[in-house]
Amino acid sequence: MKAKPTFAEPHPARIVAAAASAAVIALGILWSVTALFHSRGEPLQRLRAAERACAQYAYQSEQKTCMERWFAKTQTTTVAHR
Numbered sequence: 001m002k003a004k005p006t007f008a009e010p011h012p013a014r015i016v017a018a019a020a021s022a023a024v025i026a027l028g029i030l031w032s033v034t035a036l037f038h039s040r041g042e043p044l045q046r047l048r049a050a051e052r053a054c055a056q057y058a059y060q061s062e063q064k065t066c067m068e069r070w071f072a073k074t075q076t077t078t079v080a081h082r
Contacts, residue, residue, distance in 0.1 A: 047067075050066075054066035054070060
């Protein structure tokens, strides 16, 4: 009886399949994170633009009111066309 177990050699096709699966999963995660950052980036740009537009106000309450008005002015609405 042998004390050391012997393992079968891994088949090259299994190694390639495992590597391909890992690459697909990694690319899927990368794409998801990239899409998340892109979808969240636009509101931050609008927030910074509103902050710059209302920078002249000293009090935080005035600046918040100004930013809310700025958002209301710049909000675009889509109207259905015939």
